[in-house]
Amino acid sequence: MLDLAIIGGGPAGLTAGLYATRGGLDNVTMFELGLPGGQIITSSEIENYPGQKEVVTGMALMEEWPEQCKQFGLKHEMNEVTKVTKEGDIFTITTADKKTQEARAVLLATGSVPRRAGFKGEDALFGKGVSTCATCDGFFYKGKEVSVIGGGDTAIEEAIYLAKMCKKVYLVHRRDTYRAAPSTIAHMKALENLEEVTNHDIEEVYGDAMGVVGLKVKSKITGEIRDLPTPGVFVFVGRDVLNTSLKQDDGTFLCATNKAGEIVVDLGMRTNVPGLYAAGDVRIEASKQVVCAAGDGSTAAINIIEYLG
Numbered sequence: 001m002l003d004l005a006i007i008g009g010g011p012a013g014l015t016a017g018l019y020a021t022r023g024g025l026d027n028v029t030m031f032e033l034g035l036p037g038g039q040i041i042t043s044s045e046i047e048n049y050p051g052q053k054e055v056v057t058g059m060a061l062m063e064e065w066p067e068q069c070k071q072f073g074l075k076h077e078m079n080e081v082t083k084v085t086k087e088g089d090i091f092t093i094t095t096a097d098k099k100t101q102e103a104r105a106v107l108l109a110t111g112s113v114p115r116r117a118g119f120k121g122e123d124a125l126f127g128k129g130v131s132t133c134a135t136c137d138g139f140f141y142k143g144k145e146v147s148v149i150g151g152g153d154t155a156i157e158e159a160i161y162l163a164k165m166c167k168k169v170y171l172v173h174r175r176d177t178y179r180a181a182p183s184t185i186a187h188m189k190a191l192e193n194l195e196e197v198t199n200h201d202i203e204e205v206y207g208d209a210m211g212v213v214g215l216k217v218k219s220k221i222t223g224e225i226r227d228l229p230t231p232g233v234f235v236f237v238g239r240d241v242l243n244t245s246l247k248q249d250d251g252t253f254l255c256a257t258n259k260a261g262e263i264v265v266d267l268g269m270r271t272n273v274p275g276l277y278a279a280g281d282v283r284i285e286a287s288k289q290v291v292c293a294a295g296d297g298s299t300a301a302i303n304i305i306e307y308l309g
């Protein structure tokens with residue numbers, strides 16, 4: 001019987017693991033389906049993590065976190081949790097290999113995944129020129145032209161990163177104002193090899209057997225179609241939370257969620273189900289920052305220790 005099962009090994013899950021084990025819980029397992037570190041390991045540059053003055057990659061920022069947790073006894077299982085149920089006071093965790101484990105408390109820290117924009121050709125050419133990760137795939141377009149879609153922090157930061165290695169970046173956005181931080185926008189506007197294509201919708205991404213050949217965009221003002229002959233198309237149009245493991249056989253969720261599927265929690269990261277907590281990007285009103293996810297993880301762990309007595 002686990003004291004605590006942590007689902008997800010991003011900043012929220014890892015920090016919860018650190019606080020829970022260091023705070024005295026003996027039997028804590030963190031389930032992570034991939035490499036620990038979370039979505040930030042796909043980021044090219046972090047400059048807003050407190051105490052980290054130098055700009056670092058996401059991978060570098062997260063490198064030491066799992067090791068620090070292990071020192072205090074956090075167990076890590078590389079596995080996907082497919083289902084969480086509760087009977088009486090005990091939770092049952094089912095993993096992708098169909099094994100089950102019992103736990104007295106559960107923390108959901110499963111974060112989010114990149115959203116698809118939904119334009120023609122996007123799914124068919126995904127992985128063949130359409131990408132949601134500039135640090136993973138940018139290198140393939142060294143010296144070539146690429147398109148970046150979106151107007152948030154992710155799109156603009158990753159467009160800046162791609163502009164360092166690509167011949168030209170087209171930043172395609174459906175409006176003419178951006179959601180990103182002002183300093184990021186200023187940085188982007190100063191780039192000579194980046195062209196803003198604002199007030200444009202995506203018509204389609206098209207390709208051949210080798211992959212993407214280009215992108216067709218349509219002006220929302222003139223209706224004119226423009227062809228951007230870029231073999232790389234990077235889509236950064238937001239993210240969807242990952243909550244599927246809480247789905248029960250009857251289709252309901254184990255705890256309360258909002259319309260977007262985000263987990264409803266109080267300030268202590270407690271859900272409406274005793275012993276079930278949620279932290280980081282997966283919860284309602286998350287600020288979607290590494291430091292906030294880490295803060296949530298520590299808050300949850302402190303309250304879980306109190307809950308378990």
Ligand code: FAD
Nearest residue numbers: 008010011012033038039043081111280281288289290293
């Ligand atoms: P995540 O980091 O998403 O971690 C969740 C983890 O859970 C993942 O590792 C996933 O594999 C795992 N998981 C999911 N489902 C399961 C399951 N069923 N079973 C087992 N494991 C599961 N924030 C900043 O503060 N500064 C930045 O500069 C910044 N830049 C960013 C750049 C990019 C490109 C992106 C995508 C995000 C950026 N962010 C930045 C946001 C930041 O990364 C997130 O807010 C933060 O990672 C959220 O942490 P989390 O632990 O809640 O979730």
Ligand code: NAP
Nearest residue numbers: 117150151152153154155174175179236237238239287288
């Ligand atoms: P986001 O802020 O939700 O931005 C998504 C962008 O994609 C918006 O500009 C949106 O346009 C556009 N978009 C959405 N659906 C679209 C579609 N179907 N077709 C075309 N465009 C579409 O998402 P994000 O940039 O991934 O950021 C997510 C969160 O993580 C934010 O809270 C962000 O601040 C945070 N984050 C922070 C940092 C940092 O601190 N440095 C870095 C990355 C992310 P509209 O603007 O018209 O809606």
